[in-house]
Amino acid sequence: MQHTRDKEAIVHLYNKVLPQLAERIYQNLTEVFPLFDDFNLEKMVDTWTKDPNASSDKEISIENGNVQQVGLRLQLNGFQRAGAQTFDLSKELVFRLAYSTYEVGPDKNTPWLEKAYLQAWPGQEIEEVAARWSEEVVEEITKRLENL
Numbered sequence: 395m396q397h398t399r400d401k402e403a404i405v406h407l408y409n410k411v412l413p414q415l416a417e418r419i420y421q422n423l424t425e426v427f428p429l430f431d432d433f434n435l436e437k438m439v440d441t442w443t444k445d446p447n448a449s450s451d452k453e454i455s456i457e458n459g460n461v462q463q464v465g466l467r468l469q470l471n472g473f474q475r476a477g478a479q480t481f482d483l484s485k486e487l488v489f490r491l492a493y494s495t496y497e498v499g500p501d502k503n504t505p506w507l508e509k510a511y512l513q514a515w516p517g518q519e520i521e522e523v524a525a526r527w528s529e530e531v532v533e534e535i536t537k538r539l540e541n542l
Contacts, residue, residue, distance in 0.1 A: 396510060398494050401459035403511035407489060407496070408456060408464055411515055412437045415487065416466055418524030423468075423531060430483075431472030438467045438486070463502065464489045468531065479542050483534060487527050498523060500530055 397403055416435055427433045440463035441454045452458050470483040490497045490505070497505035507523060509515075 396494055397512045399459065399491050399496070399511060401457060404456045404459060404461055404464065404491065406512055407491075408437060408439070411520075412464065412466060412489075414515065414520050415524055418520055419466065419468070419487075419528055422524055422528035426470070426532065426535065429473060429475065429535075430470045431474060431480075432469075433471065434467075434469040436467055436469075437464070439464050462491055464491065470531075470535075473535075473538075475539075478539065481538055481542075483531070483538065485527075485531055485534065487523075500527060 420435060439461055443462040445460055454460055466487040468485045473481045488499055488502050490502050495508050495510050498507045499505045
């Protein structure tokens with residue numbers, strides 16, 4: 395039986411998959427962090443977006459199993475380099491939660507990967523998504539520096 399979006403599926407993503415991705419991303423970006431005064435990599439939950447097909451006015455929460463989006467948010471604050479203007483960078487890795495599958499990408503309109511709920515994440519997939527997203531972070535920093 396295929397699993398659908400519910401509390402169990404969302405908790406699994408939030409407590410099992412996101413920390414594994416965050417750990418790989420952290421490892422991939424360890425050389426980037428010292429360039430900034432401060433950084434923060436955290437899990438996020440969108441408790442604002444309502445399911446357009448939802449009939450109830452239940453509060454949007456992981457507990458109620460009706461969250462539309464979870465993910466990771468990276469905040470890099472105060473880029474430090476002599477002669478360069480300081481800047482901050484914020485980037486998200488979004489898990490868009492549909493009824494029976496979810497999509498992972500750098501925003502809600504760019505899916506890199508689609509998976510069924512509770513489907514295992516092989517280490518290689520974690521590695522690929524973390525690497526791809528980390529590369530985008532580095533590209534954004536590079537673009538910002540070129541435009542300074």
